Amino acid sequence: MKLVFVTGGVLSSLGKGITSASIGLLLKSRGLRVSIIKIDPYLNYDAGTMNPYQHGEVFVTDDGGETDLDIGHYERFLNEDLSKRNNLTAGQVYLEVIERERQGKYLGATVQVVPHLTDLIKERIREVAREYDVTVVEIGGTVGDIESLPFLEAARQMGLEESSFYLHVSYVPFVKSIGEIKTKPTQHSVQKLREIGIQPDALIARGEKPLTPEARKKLALFSSLPLRAVVGAHDLENVYRVPFLLAEQNLDDLIFEKLGLGIYTDRSLEAWENFVERVENSVGEVSVGIVGKYIEVRDAYKSLIEAVIHAGAHLKVKPKVELIDAIRLEREGTRNLKDYDALIIAGGFGERGIEGKISAISFARKNSVPILGICLGMQLMTVEWARNVLKLKDAHSEEFQPNTPHPVIHLLPDQKNIDRLGATMRLGGQEVSLREGLTRKLYGKEIIRERHRHRYEFNNAYRDSFEKSGLQIVGETRGLVEVIEWAEHPFYVGVQFHPEYTSRPLNPGPLFVGLLKAALDRK
Ligand code: GLN
Numbered sequence: 101m102k103l104v105f106v107t108g109g110v111l112s113s114l115g116k117g118i119t120s121a122s123i124g125l126l127l128k129s130r131g132l133r134v135s136i137i138k139i140d141p142y143l144n145y146d147a148g149t150m151n152p153y154q155h156g157e158v159f160v161t162d163d164g165g166e167t168d169l170d171i172g173h174y175e176r177f178l179n180e181d182l183s184k185r186n187n188l189t190a191g192q193v194y195l196e197v198i199e200r201e202r203q204g205k206y207l208g209a210t211v212q213v214v215p216h217l218t219d220l221i222k223e224r225i226r227e228v229a230r231e232y233d234v235t236v237v238e239i240g241g242t243v244g245d246i247e248s249l250p251f252l253e254a255a256r257q258m259g260l261e262e263s264s265f266y267l268h269v270s271y272v273p274f275v276k277s278i279g280e281i282k283t284k285p286t287q288h289s290v291q292k293l294r295e296i297g298i299q300p301d302a303l304i305a306r307g308e309k310p311l312t313p314e315a316r317k318k319l320a321l322f323s324s325l326p327l328r329a330v331v332g333a334h335d336l337e338n339v340y341r342v343p344f345l346l347a348e349q350n351l352d353d354l355i356f357e358k359l360g361l362g363i364y365t366d367r368s369l370e371a372w373e374n375f376v377e378r379v380e381n382s383v384g385e386v387s388v389g390i391v392g393k394y395i396e397v398r399d400a401y402k403s404l405i406e407a408v409i410h411a412g413a414h415l416k417v418k419p420k421v422e423l424i425d426a427i428r429l430e431r432e433g434t435r436n437l438k439d440y441d442a443l444i445i446a447g448g449f450g451e452r453g454i455e456g457k458i459s460a461i462s463f464a465r466k467n468s469v470p471i472l473g474i475c476l477g478m479q480l481m482t483v484e485w486a487r488n489v490l491k492l493k494d495a496h497s498e499e500f501q502p503n504t505p506h507p508v509i510h511l512l513p514d515q516k517n518i519d520r521l522g523a524t525m526r527l528g529g530q531e532v533s534l535r536e537g538l539t540r541k542l543y544g545k546e547i548i549r550e551r552h553r554h555r556y557e558f559n560n561a562y563r564d565s566f567e568k569s570g571l572q573i574v575g576e577t578r579g580l581v582e583v584i585e586w587a588e589h590p591f592y593v594g595v596q597f598h599p600e601y602t603s604r605p606l607n608p609g610p611l612f613v614g615l616l617k618a619a620l621d622r623k
Contacts, residue, residue: 101226101229101230101235101262101263102229102233102234102235102262102263102264102265102359102361103225103229103234103235103236103237103258103262103263103264103265104123104234104235104236104237104264104265104267104355104359105237105239105255105258105259105264105265105266105267105298106119106120106123106236106237106238106239106267106269107239107243107252107255107266107267107268107269107293107298107300108239108240108241108242108243108268108269108270109242109243109268109269109270109271109285109286109289109290109292109293110242110270110271110285110286110288110289111242111271112240112241112242114269114270114271114306115269115306115333115339115342116170116238116240116269117138117169117170117173117174117238118173118339118342119267119269119304119333119342119346120136120138120170120173120174120236120238121136121170121173121174121176121177121178122177122342122343122346123236123267123346123351123352123355124136124174124177124178124236125177125178125343125369125372126343126346126347126351126352126367127233127234127236127352127355128178129343129367129368129369129372130352130356130365130366130367130368131365132232132233132234132361133231133232133233133234134178134232134233134234134235134236135182135186135228135229135231135232135234135235135236136174136178136182136186136235136236136237136238137185137186137187137188137225137228137229137235137236137237137238138167138168138170138171138174138186138187138188138238138240139188139189139221139237139238139239139240139248139251140168140187140188140189140190140240141189141190141239141240141241141245141247141248141251142189142190142191142240142247143189143190143191143194143247144189144191145189145191145192145195145522145523146165146166146167146184146187146189146191146192146522146523147159147166147167147168147169147187148166148521148522148523148525149521149522152394152397152399152400153394153396153397153400155168155169156169156397156399156400156402157169157172157399157400157401157402157403157404158553159171159172159175159402159403159601160527160528160551160552160553160598160601161181161182161183161184161186161528161551162181162183162528162529162549162551163183163184163528163529164184164523164527164528164529165183165184165185165186165187165527165528166184166523166527166553167184167186167187168187168240169399169402169403170187170238170240171186171187172402172403172406172601174186175601175604176406176603176604176605177343177605179604179605179606179607183228185224185227185228186228188221188224188225190247190250190251192224193217193220193221193224193250194217196220197211197216197217197220198211213250213253214250214253217250218250218253218254218257221250221251221254222254222257222258222261225237225254225258229262233361234355234359234361237255239251239252239255242289243268243289243292243293243296244289244292249296252293252296252298253296253297255298256296256297256298259298263358263359263360264359265301265302265354265355265358265359266293266298266299266300266301266302267300267301267302267303267304268289268290268293268300268302268303268304268323269303269304269306269333270285270286270289270290270303270304270305270306271285271286271306271307272285272286272305272306272307272311272315272319273285273307273308274307274308274309281307281309281311281312281315283315283318283319283322286303286305286319286323287319287322287323290303290322290323299324300323300325301325301329301354301358302325302329302330302331302351302354302355303319303323303325303329303330303331304331304333304346304351305319305330305331305332305333306333306334307332307333307334307335308334308335309334310332310334311330311332311334316330316332328349328350328354329354331346331349331351332345332349333345333346338376338379338380340372340375340376340379340605341376343369343372344369344373344376347367347369352367371606372605372606375413375605375606378413378414378416379409379412379413382412382413382415382416382417382418383416383417383418384416384417384418384620385417385418385419385420386412386417386418386419386420386441386442386616386619386620386623387419387420387422387439387440387441387442388408388419388420388421388422388440388441388442388443388444388615388616388619389422389423389424389437389439389440389442389443389444390404390405390421390422390423390424390443390444390446391424391426391429391443391444391445391446391456391457391460391477392423392424392425392426392446392448392453393425393426393427393448393452393453394448395423395424395425398423401423401446403598403600403601403603404444404446404474404600405421406600406603407599407600407603407608407609407612408421408444408612408616409421410603410604410605410607410608410609410612411603411608411609411612411613411615411616412616413605413608414608414613415613415616415617415620417616417620419616422440424437424440424443424460425453425456426452426453426454426456426457426460427452427453427456428456429453429456429457429459429460430453430455430456430459433459434459434460434462434463437460437463437464437467437469438467440469441469441470441619441620441622441623442469442470442471442472442591442615442616442618442619443460443463443464443469443470443471443472444471444472444473444474444477444615445457445460445461445471445472445473445474445476445477445478445480445481446474446476446477447474447475447476447477447553447554447598448475448476449476449499451500454480454500457476457477457480458480458483458484458487461473461477461480461481461484462484462488464592465484465485465488465586465589465592468589468590468622470590470591470592470615470618470619470622471591471592471593471615472591472593472594472595472611472612472615473593473594473595474594474595474597474598474599474600475552475553475554475595475596475597475598476554477594478584478594478595478596479497479499479509479556479558479594479596480497481584481592481594482497482508482509482558482566482571482584482594483495483496483497483508483509485566485569485571486506486508486562486566489569489570489571490562490565490566490569492505492506492508493505493506494506495507495508496508496509497509497510497556498510498511498556499511499555499556506562507559508558508559508562509556509557509558509559510556510557510559511555511556511557512526512555512556512557512580515555515556524555525552525553525554525555526552526553526554526555527551527552527553528551528552529549529550529551529552530549530550530551530552530577530597531547531548531549531577532547532548532549532550532575532576532577532582532583532597533546533547533575533576533577534546534547534548534574534575534583535572535573535574535575535576536574537572537574537583537585537587538574538585538587538591538593538614539574539575539583539585539593539595539610539611539614540574542610542611542613542614543610544610549602550582550595550597550598550599550601550602551597551598551601551602552596552597552598553598554596557580557581557596558573558580558581558584558596560579560581563581566584570586570587570588571584571585571586572584572585572586572587575595580596581596582595582596582597583595583596590618590621590622591614591615591618591619593611593614593615595611599611599612600612
């Protein structure tokens with residue numbers, strides 16, 4: 101078994117996720133079968149109950165896991181589906197250890213963090229890693245955090261048991277007032293790592309500016325590393341370029357050597373290169389507004405924003421993505437929406453901003469602005485149509501008005517008596533059958549597979565009224581409405597699933613391509 105452990109130093113939010121994904125891509129490009137695991141040391145069981153303000157978007161895997169958004173980066177870079185097993189949290193391992201204790205499985209032993217918790221962590225890593233040539237294990241948080249200690253200890257132990265590579269991603273700030281790069285915080289962080297018993301095999305120095313030769317030398321000396329094992333990674337405008345930055349400094353060769361990965365095959369990165377170039381060199385702009393409520397945190401709509409970028413690269417156009425505050429639309433009206441070539445109504449939960457989203461939908465419907473409604477967005481397209489086209493006064497979703505006279509979106513019976521919030525939604529990949537229409541044309545097939553995360557559904561009692569008035573139901577899963585379309589509009593599509601989770605640089609989501617194309621045609 102071959103493992104690459106990625107730890108973080110000095111600060112969080114250094115882009116360890118992108119670094120891990122990039123290493124995954126580089127190793128894969130040399131013919132290896134690669135997986136990536138994210139360890140989140142928080143006590144939540146999974147990201148499912150977390151507010152996007154806390155932790156950005158919740159990424160949904162095909163097998164229904166509600167995971168950290170880094171899993172999204174991994175899938176996009178590896179161009180592969182991962183599983184909920186790829187996101188391990190402290191909550192999961194603590195719960196399992198206590199469960200085993202209650203079952204009497206520890207045979208009277210005193211149950212401890214070492215070895216019982218660390219053994220379970222290792223077991224979980226091995227369950228995934230056993231099926232691949234190399235597995236990258238990213239340990240969330242920063243060295244020195246109390247809660248990440250058991251995971252670092254497990255990583256240390258695994259170094260004795262499996263061939264392992266330790267990569268420390270640390271912050272190397274550029275101090276403006278003196279115009280110098282400072283290595284001290286990273287020196288301390290490497291010392292902290294050594295205290296735990298881990299000597300890094302390579303260091304990634306993250307900072308605003310490219311690493312200077314002097315700083316590299318200092319870092320190498322204090323970390324007991326050869327110069328070539330200190331890799332500079334300055335901020336890049338286009339994160340999809342990070343694999344090239346690491347490749348130029350031959351980080352993958354270093355990993356090959358230490359892990360004894362054998363024969364060197366050349367990297368094959370042509371398709372990736374082609375994509376990166378399209379992102380950078382596309383001409384013509386198209387402005388896309390994402391109407392949501394978590395607009396202060398761009399990470400809350402991570403996959404959505406990336407999906408628009410993928411579609412832009414595919415069409416060789418530069419998308420300008422802006423987040424539009426639904427609550428502001430309620431206060432200030434929809435006048436400014438005329439500046440956008442296309443609108444996306446994002447998914448979400450809770451009442452805040454609902455009427456703002458509905459007003460944006462009205463605007464797009466009346467002014468022929470291409471619009472894609474996703475999950476909650478699709479549900480609100482239904483509400484807007486019911487109120488304003490079908491003239492069903494006070495029509496709403498039961499989520500926001502349980503006593504509405506016209507519950508055009510309602511709770512399914514199997515969602516009615518749920519007494520806990522974690523992992524109880526309709527989750528994960530399911531097959532959707534498409535009838536003739538724009539969506540089927542864009543996907544180019546009748547059966548598609550897309551991921552879900554919601555409790556409420558289109559109410560079939562209203563189906564005929566919708567269809568008679570022109571809003572067509574063109575996608576279904578076992579009687580549940582999945583796709584609505586209005587053919588007399590340049591692009592008016594609502595989907596109950598989340599197409600952004602499966603959009604990849606090398607495999608852009610067809611609905612996003614369709615939306616941008618409609619926007620371009622209209623310009
Ligand atoms: N709140 C809605 C539901 O639960 C939509 C969820 C979403 O947009 N992901 O059905």
